[in-house]
Amino acid sequence: MSSFSLIRSLVPRLGARYSSHATVRQKTLTDIRKLYKAKEPLAAITAHDYITGRIADSSEKLDIVLIGDSLAMVSKGYASTLEIPFDDYYYACKSVLRGVNQKFVIADLPFGSFEASVSQCVESAVKLMKLGKIGSLKIEGGYEHGEQIKRLIEIGIPVTGHIGLKPQQFNAVGGYRVQGKKARDAANIIKEAKYLRDIGCSMLLLECIPHKVAQYLTEKLDIPTIGIGCGPGTSAQILVQADLLGMLDSPTAKFVQKYMDFHSEAVNAVDRYVGDVKTGSFPSKETHSYPIKEEEFEAMEKILQQDH
Numbered sequence: 290m291s292s293f294s295l296i297r298s299l300v301p302r303l304g305a306r307y308s309s310h311a312t313v314r315q316k317t318l319t320d321i322r323k324l325y326k327a328k329e330p331l332a333a334i335t336a337h338d339y340i341t342g343r344i345a346d347s348s349e350k351l352d353i354v355l356i357g358d359s360l361a362m363v364s365k366g367y368a369s370t371l372e373i374p375f376d377d378y379y380y381a382c383k384s385v386l387r388g389v390n391q392k393f394v395i396a397d398l399p400f401g402s403f404e405a406s407v408s409q410c411v412e413s414a415v416k417l418m419k420l421g422k423i424g425s426l427k428i429e430g431g432y433e434h435g436e437q438i439k440r441l442i443e444i445g446i447p448v449t450g451h452i453g454l455k456p457q458q459f460n461a462v463g464g465y466r467v468q469g470k471k472a473r474d475a476a477n478i479i480k481e482a483k484y485l486r487d488i489g490c491s492m493l494l495l496e497c498i499p500h501k502v503a504q505y506l507t508e509k510l511d512i513p514t515i516g517i518g519c520g521p522g523t524s525a526q527i528l529v530q531a532d533l534l535g536m537l538d539s540p541t542a543k544f545v546q547k548y549m550d551f552h553s554e555a556v557n558a559v560d561r562y563v564g565d566v567k568t569g570s571f572p573s574k575e576t577h578s579y580p581i582k583e584e585e586f587e588a589m590e591k592i593l594q595q596d597h
């Protein structure tokens with residue numbers, strides 16, 4: 290037995306985390322880059338809690354999980370992503386990460402946790418990276434957060450840029466609108482993408498920009514692009530998991546493809562349960578409950594009489 294396999298057999302946790310077995314080891318940025326170089330279309334979804342983390346981790350071919358600050362709206366019910374306190378986002382990250390062991394994980398830096406200064410940004414980023422399992426942090430923005438992005442990269446945190454529609458800045462752009470429909474705006478998005486690539490971003494998330502602009506940008510850059518509402522021309526696709534599963538009863542954006550109607554199926558299942566309770570057909574004595582031997586029950590009655 291080699292000393293390495295001896296150590297591995299003695300330390301099963303370590304063995305599992307660092308095993309080369311493809312189904313156990315967590316995907317790294319290197320793995321994502323290899324798939325990108327091989328022109329493999331990459332698939333990503335968000336996860337917002339332990340349940341959605343487990344769903345994402347269980348999809349065999351899914352490549353990337355994003356802990357999106359969209360969880361503020363989707364699982365906490367806030368009206369925008371601006372409103373969630375950092376700690377609430379942080380605890381949600383902990384829940385997701387308990388469930389994700391195989392996928393490459395990107396986490397958002399939520400609004401209010403990085404804009405004020407480079408040191409505020411580093412402090413928030415370090416807290417998140419200390420959770421383990423996160424491979425890259427995403428910052429919404431380009432030039433406006435350049436110093437923060439550069440510093441994270443300098444200290445060894447891979448950064449994913451996020452341009453086009455920046456939901457944390459929806460107040461300034463008049464809502465969740467497609468960005469880059471005019472020549473000048475589209476050119477600015479391309480320039481901003483190049484800037485982010487030049488300062489060292491590992492990946493770029495593009496949100497709600499015209500398909501031709503997203504494809505052009507992806508062809509011109511040598512880093513993977515992750516698109517949402519950007520059509521088929523990006524290196525990766527991402528959707529909010531709650532949107533693709535139809536988990537909410539609110540309308541979704543045009544770019545969403547719903548793969549199931551979880552909300553109405555769930556309400557339907559709850560209605561059937563309530564119906565069974567009302568008619569007395571659930572629970573049944575035989576299948577859903579626990580027996581006691583007749584003699585034990587009689588003995589119990591005797592004890593109660595004696596104690597009386």
Ligand SMILES: Nc1nc(=O)c2c([nH]1)NC[C@@H]1CN(c3ccc(C(=O)N[C@@H](CCC(=O)O)C(=O)O)cc3)CN21
Nearest residue numbers: 359362363370456465466467529531532541542543544
């Ligand atoms: N559930 C959910 N899914 C998301 O994708 C998502 C969130 N929440 N919250 C944070 C942001 C907000 N996002 C949104 C929300 C709405 C539209 C939307 O309705 N867009 C219009 C575009 C109209 C236009 O400019 O032409 C649409 O009709 O699709 C887009 C992105 C994306 N993010």
Ligand SMILES: CC(C)C(=O)C(=O)O
Nearest residue numbers: 335357358359517529
């Ligand atoms: C919509 C995606 C790109 C995101 O940033 C999120 O889910 O927070």
Ligand SMILES: [Mg+2]
Nearest residue numbers: 357358359397
């Ligand atoms: Mg986000």
